[in-house]
Amino acid sequence: MSSDNQQPFVTDSSKVGTETREARLSGQDNRFNSRLREAFGSSPFILTKFDKFMNWVRGSSMFMLQFGIACCSIEMMHTYAVKHDLDRFGAGVPRASPRQADVIIIPGTIVSKFAPRMKRVYDQMPEPKFVIGMGSCTISGGPFQEGYNVVKGAEEVIPVDIHVPGCPPRPEALIYGVAKLQERIANGESSPVTVKPYELEEFGDLERDEIVDQLAQEIDVEDLVMRYNWADSP
Amino acid sequence: MSVELPADTDAVQTPEEIADLLGDLVIGREEHLNAPGFVIKPDTVVDALRRLRDQAGFDHLSCVTAEEYEDRYESIYHLTSYDDRTQEVSIVVPADKENPVSQSANEVFRTADWHEREAYDLIGIEYDDHPDLRRILLPETWQGHPLGQSYDQDQPQVVPLREHQNPLLEDQKADNDSETMYLNIGPHHPATHGVLHIKTVLDGEQVVDLEPDIGYLHRCEEQMCQNSTYRYQIMPYPDRWDYISAGLLNEWAYARTAEELADIEVPEYAQIIRTMGAELCRMAAHFLALGTFALDIYGDFTALFMYSIRDREKVQNILEELTGQRLMFNYFRLGGVVWDLPEPREEFFEMTRDFLDDLPTALEEYHDMMTSNEILQVRTVDTGVLPPEVAKSYGATGPVARGSGIDYDVRRDDPYGYYENLDWDVVTEDGCDNFSRLLVRMREVEESAKIVEQCIDLLEDWPEDERNIQSNVPRTIKPDDDTEIYKAVEGAKGELGIYIRSDGTEKPGRFKIRSPCFSNLQTLPEMSNGEYVPDAIASLGSLDIVLGEVDR
Ligand code: SF4
Numbered sequence: 001m002s003s004d005n006q007q008p009f010v011t012d013s014s015k016v017g018t019e020t021r022e023a024r025l026s027g028q029d030n031r032f033n034s035r036l037r038e039a040f041g042s043s044p045f046i047l048t049k050f051d052k053f054m055n056w057v058r059g060s061s062m063f064m065l066q067f068g069i070a071c072c073s074i075e076m077m078h079t080y081a082v083k084h085d086l087d088r089f090g091a092g093v094p095r096a097s098p099r100q101a102d103v104i105i106i107p108g109t110i111v112s113k114f115a116p117r118m119k120r121v122y123d124q125m126p127e128p129k130f131v132i133g134m135g136s137c138t139i140s141g142g143p144f145q146e147g148y149n150v151v152k153g154a155e156e157v158i159p160v161d162i163h164v165p166g167c168p169p170r171p172e173a174l175i176y177g178v179a180k181l182q183e184r185i186a187n188g189e190s191s192p193v194t195v196k197p198y199e200l201e202e203f204g205d206l207e208r209d210e211i212v213d214q215l216a217q218e219i220d221v222e223d224l225v226m227r228y229n230w231a232d233s234p
Numbered sequence: 235m236s237v238e239l240p241a242d243t244d245a246v247q248t249p250e251e252i253a254d255l256l257g258d259l260v261i262g263r264e265e266h267l268n269a270p271g272f273v274i275k276p277d278t279v280v281d282a283l284r285r286l287r288d289q290a291g292f293d294h295l296s297c298v299t300a301e302e303y304e305d306r307y308e309s310i311y312h313l314t315s316y317d318d319r320t321q322e323v324s325i326v327v328p329a330d331k332e333n334p335v336s337q338s339a340n341e342v343f344r345t346a347d348w349h350e351r352e353a354y355d356l357i358g359i360e361y362d363d364h365p366d367l368r369r370i371l372l373p374e375t376w377q378g379h380p381l382g383q384s385y386d387q388d389q390p391q392v393v394p395l396r397e398h399q400n401p402l403l404e405d406q407k408a409d410n411d412s413e414t415m416y417l418n419i420g421p422h423h424p425a426t427h428g429v430l431h432i433k434t435v436l437d438g439e440q441v442v443d444l445e446p447d448i449g450y451l452h453r454c455e456e457q458m459c460q461n462s463t464y465r466y467q468i469m470p471y472p473d474r475w476d477y478i479s480a481g482l483l484n485e486w487a488y489a490r491t492a493e494e495l496a497d498i499e500v501p502e503y504a505q506i507i508r509t510m511g512a513e514l515c516r517m518a519a520h521f522l523a524l525g526t527f528a529l530d531i532y533g534d535f536t537a538l539f540m541y542s543i544r545d546r547e548k549v550q551n552i553l554e555e556l557t558g559q560r561l562m563f564n565y566f567r568l569g570g571v572v573w574d575l576p577e578p579r580e581e582f583f584e585m586t587r588d589f590l591d592d593l594p595t596a597l598e599e600y601h602d603m604m605t606s607n608e609i610l611q612v613r614t615v616d617t618g619v620l621p622p623e624v625a626k627s628y629g630a631t632g633p634v635a636r637g638s639g640i641d642y643d644v645r646r647d648d649p650y651g652y653y654e655n656l657d658w659d660v661v662t663e664d665g666c667d668n669f670s671r672l673l674v675r676m677r678e679v680e681e682s683a684k685i686v687e688q689c690i691d692l693l694e695d696w697p698e699d700e701r702n703i704q705s706n707v708p709r710t711i712k713p714d715d716d717t718e719i720y721k722a723v724e725g726a727k728g729e730l731g732i733y734i735r736s737d738g739t740e741k742p743g744r745f746k747i748r749s750p751c752f753s754n755l756q757t758l759p760e761m762s763n764g765e766y767v768p769d770a771i772a773s774l775g776s777l778d779i780v781l782g783e784v785d786r
Pocket residue numbers: 070071072073107108109134135136137138142143166167168169474
């Protein structure tokens with residue numbers, strides 16, 4: 001990603017709506033593709049039913065990634081524990097490894113040093129995977145948006161399916177968000193990516209400019225890097 | 235590593251005695267609101283600090299503040315004493331604007347290591363003889379020093395995702411017999427309590443070298459506060475430093491500092507409400523520490539973790555009634571609190587009393603399942619040993635210091651709020667191990683309950699027409715130019731201090747946070763080197779860090 005082409009931040013809500021609607025109309029978008037679906041690919045009749053069944057299953061038993069970042073993770077813990085008990089909704093099994101999880105709740109502020117690591121964790125999750133952004137920080141950077149080191153929202157790094165606003169959102173709000181996500185999954189919907197995410201790329205592939213030249217001594221061309229542009233993000 | 239031991243001295247030093255002691259090292263005097271300030275040359279830091287530590291009893295380097303002025307850089311060493319918190323002195327070390335170099339204090343106080351790395355990272359002062367002057371909070375490829383004056387926030391940055399290397403690999407080339415393994419713990423790992431990264435080198439199952447790598451949650455809290463006005467805008471941020479429900483304790487740190495800075499009185503009634511709220515917060519924070527500790531030690535997600543969350547929910551309900559929020563209270567205002575106790579008051583008192591009445595049974599349950607649990611005992615007794623002199627050198631405070639037998643609590647030693655008038659004790663344990671730190675927290679919950687109970691009694695009988703929750707505070711607060719102050723309170727994790735320098739506007743010129751977790755976490759290598767990996771994890775759990783406060 002380069003700094004000079006403006007990021008296509010879609011402010012026109014009708015456009016977002018259209019893309020979502022399209023995804024809905026065409027039934028499946030490719031984030032739902034699975035090996036099983038390929039195997040059953042020859043028979044269209046079973047395929048539709050099977051997909052429906054699989055989506056229902058997916059929505060009804062979600063493995064969450066045990067992933068804490070900041071203040072919101074405290075409320076997330078409360079959501080898993082007594083009183084709120086997210087397990088009642090078939091979504092209360094926190095997994096410590098991203099390789100066993102289908103849903104990642106991002107509970108907190110993402111800063112430049114953590115962004116590449118979060119991307120890594122997300123990449124390690126098997127498809128299909130879903131993302132819940134919890135709290136204002138994952139929407140826009142929240143109270144810390146002005147900070148020199150803060151990534152302005154999780155969508156700068158990975159696509160987000162559901163945003164739960166609040167600072168922090170109450171556990172009830174998070175449960176509502178999870179329930180909404182389950183509903184969408186069961187219907188085979190997922191959200192389009194509205195912001196071009198920061199990419200992890202090899203240092204050698206970055207467009208050459210002043211900062212890249214400055215760092216040429218310190219970073220190998222093969223090192224994975226993420227460009228961070230405080231001013232350019234929406 | 236060995237720690238230099240301070241010599242025993244008698245306390246109470248007047249500024250003149252200190253001046254005599256420092257002698258010709260002093261090149262100027264300053265007056266900070268909390269302490270006398272002595273200006274010294276950048277190459278005499280070690281000498282001055284050692285004299286103060288050995289001959290005047292200033293054995294606690296509470297904080298190092300760095301800042302940049304128009305014409306110079308400055309590092310301020312805030313010293314105080316574990317025996318007498320009211321003894322304070324600031325050592326001001328100016329450094330050249332063009333070439334800011336200053337001597338490192340690491341030789342005298344271990345804790346200076348990280349503080350100076352932070353100063354280098356954010357402000358750009360270089361420290362001579364520092365063992366390892368690297369960036370600490372920002373990625374190592376960061377360009378510029380963001381709290382310096384010439385920093386351009388709009389410039390792009392490149393952040394690498396590096397494989398971390400085994401730092402001992404080089405040494406082993408000569409000797410092929412021993413082999414060590416390098417292990418990354420975190421930044422995404424359930425046992426690190428957030429986004430902490432620990433670089434660990436193992437020999438078999440033993441830790442040979444361990445280094446916490448922080449900065450994954452560096453949210454520019456200091457910059458945020460510097461860009462906000464004293465009166466209203468800063469107060470929401472402290473809630474987010476130590477976010478384990480310790481909000482009111484943090485707010486108090488800011489309130490105390492700013493009230494002293496702007497000379498604001500707080501009505502007695504408001505002080506009692508503050509004290510009660512703060513202690514409720516402390517209980518909630520300690521409950522979570524207990525629950526996650528059990529989770530770390532023997533994976534107890536089903537019983538103890540849930541119990542602790544249950545008790546936290548109760549406290550949070552009370553706090554929600556009081557403040558209107560579950561976690562980010564924003565309840566304190568300069569000069570008092572934002573509103574009175576909720577009506578009907580009887581219901582609120584009853585609810586709180588109910589909680590306090592149930593507490594002994596709950597705590598007994600914890601003791602049955604935790605402290606008398608053999609697995610836990612085997613894992614925690616005599617592991618993660620932190621001798622008191624090491625703890626002091628690292629500036630450890632709070633339950634970590636008290637678990638090492640250091641009788642130090644800002645609530646009692648430098649009283650504020652209503653603590654002085656209440657009957658409670660400072661809890662210490664001298665096992666110095668993980669178990670002691672756990673015990674200290676559990677006993678502190680009882681002490682907090684005592685305090686809350688007394689506060690409630692007082693509040694209940696308070697005459698209706700004297701319920702003054704806020705004093706008169708001007709709409710905009712503009713302290714005089716160049717007033718400096720450093721004040722601390724006892725947060726859930728230890729001494730939470732704030733340094734403010736005013737610049738004549740309604741926003742602080744420099745706002746520096748002294749986080750207890752930052753200093754406490756620094757002791758982790760001392761406790762873990764030579765121990766087994768699971769013990770290192772137990773030690774980390776017993777430190778009860780919260781990354782929002784470590785990284786700020
Ligand atoms: S949204 Fe608020 S509560 Fe959540 S992580 Fe951000 S600052 Fe903390």
